Amino acid sequence: MALQFSKVTRKGPITIVTLSRPEVYNALHIDAHFELNKVFDEFTADPDQWVAIVTGAGDKAFCAGNDLKWQAAGGKKGWDKGGFAGLTSRFDCDKPIIAAVNGVAMGGGFEIALACDLIIASENATFALPEPHVGLAALAGGLQRLPRQIGLKRAMGMILTARHVKAREGLELGFVNEVVPQGEALAAAERWAETICQNSPMSIRASKQAIRMGMAVSLEQAITEQRDYPAVTAMAASQDYIEGPKAFSEKRPPKWLGK
Numbered sequence: 001m002a003l004q005f006s007k008v009t010r011k012g013p014i015t016i017v018t019l020s021r022p023e024v025y026n027a028l029h030i031d032a033h034f035e036l037n038k039v040f041d042e043f044t045a046d047p048d049q050w051v052a053i054v055t056g057a058g059d060k061a062f063c064a065g066n067d068l069k070w071q072a073a074g075g076k077k078g079w080d081k082g083g084f085a086g087l088t089s090r091f092d093c094d095k096p097i098i099a100a101v102n103g104v105a106m107g108g109g110f111e112i113a114l115a116c117d118l119i120i121a122s123e124n125a126t127f128a129l130p131e132p133h134v135g136l137a138a139l140a141g142g143l144q145r146l147p148r149q150i151g152l153k154r155a156m157g158m159i160l161t162a163r164h165v166k167a168r169e170g171l172e173l174g175f176v177n178e179v180v181p182q183g184e185a186l187a188a189a190e191r192w193a194e195t196i197c198q199n200s201p202m203s204i205r206a207s208k209q210a211i212r213m214g215m216a217v218s219l220e221q222a223i224t225e226q227r228d229y230p231a232v233t234a235m236a237a238s239q240d241y242i243e244g245p246k247a248f249s250e251k252r253p254p255k256w257l258g259k
Contacts, residue, residue: 005032025064033079037086065107094205100189
């Protein structure tokens with residue numbers, strides 16, 4: 001697939017997706033959304049790709065969100081079924097996705113990061129849901145994910161004031177996993193991805209799905225039903241499920257097949 005607004009690099013089982021509209025701080029419009037939806041469709045469906053990283057081109061921005069100039073000029077709005085950047089409504093991907101936030105993450109850009117499983121941020125990263133400043137609301141997941149991830153009062157404090165939060169405060173609030181020096185977000189995200197890939201991809205997918213589905217129900221229901229979740233069932237029927245204990249007993253590194 002020819003790409004205009006993003007770049008895809010594969011390093012073994014790791015897919016790196018770079019939002020590439022640096023002239024507008026990687027803000028996204030309808031064509032970029034549809035392109036990224038296809039990119040993440042391909043990642044989700046590829047059995048050889050285990051972890052994805054999403055980052056932004058340049059050294060100033062991860063993603064400035066919705067391209068408001070495009071919208072103000074009469075540009076058509078909208079995105080595909082996967083949501084903003086093909087990610088914010090993507091609930092069927094059990095593979096880990098890491099945000100390497102290398103600068104500004106505003107509005108939809110912050111919503112992309114919140115939709116990822118981990119957020120690695122450079123010291124110059126800034127996060128906000130500033131939509132009320134321009135008469136909008138963060139309806140691509142921000143209003144729902146941020147309270148779930150950092151608690152209601154903290155989220156209300158960010159959302160109702162539309163204030164900007166730096167990376168260190170994001171770490172303190174709990175939505176950032178690690179803060180690294182400027183220019184090192186992608187390298188740090190790759191380190192996290194490589195560590196994840198040392199584990200069975202079947203186990204990782206089962207774990208992510210069990211967390212996601214379990215948090216939508218009571219604790220009792222989650223514990224009762226988790227063994228019947230599709231990814232957990234697939235893990236228990238996989239070759240990796242046999243390989244792990246065998247490698248442990250033979251005192252050697254496991255050879256994960258992801259099936």
